[in-house]
Amino acid sequence: MLIDFLKFGFLHDYITREKLLTWSDKKLMNGSVEEIFTKLSSITKKNSNVQIIEIFNEYLNIDDPNLFELYHYKFLSFLFREIKDWK
DSSP states (O other), X not given: OHHHHHHHHHHTTSXXXXXXXXXXXXXXXXXOOOHHHHHHHTOOTTSXXXXXXXXXXXXXXXXXXXXXXXXXXXXXXHHHHHHHHHO
C-alpha cells in the first residue's frame, strides 16, 4: 500500500520530487534494504519524472484491494472541493 500511496501522491503533486527523493535517501541511510529505495535514490536531476513512475510501477501490486479505497477517497475529496467552491 505504501508504494500505491507514494505513486498517487507524486502523480497528484501532493509529494514533490525533491521530498520523495530526500525521503528515499533517508530510508537508505537508516538501514532500509528495500530495492525500491535504492532505485529512487539513483534518480538524478537529468532523469524525468516518468522514470520515477516506472520505478513505482515495477513494485506496484495491481491486485491490491486497497487501491479502490485510495482512488475512491481521492474522487470524493475532489467532489467535495468542487461542490464547496461552487457554492
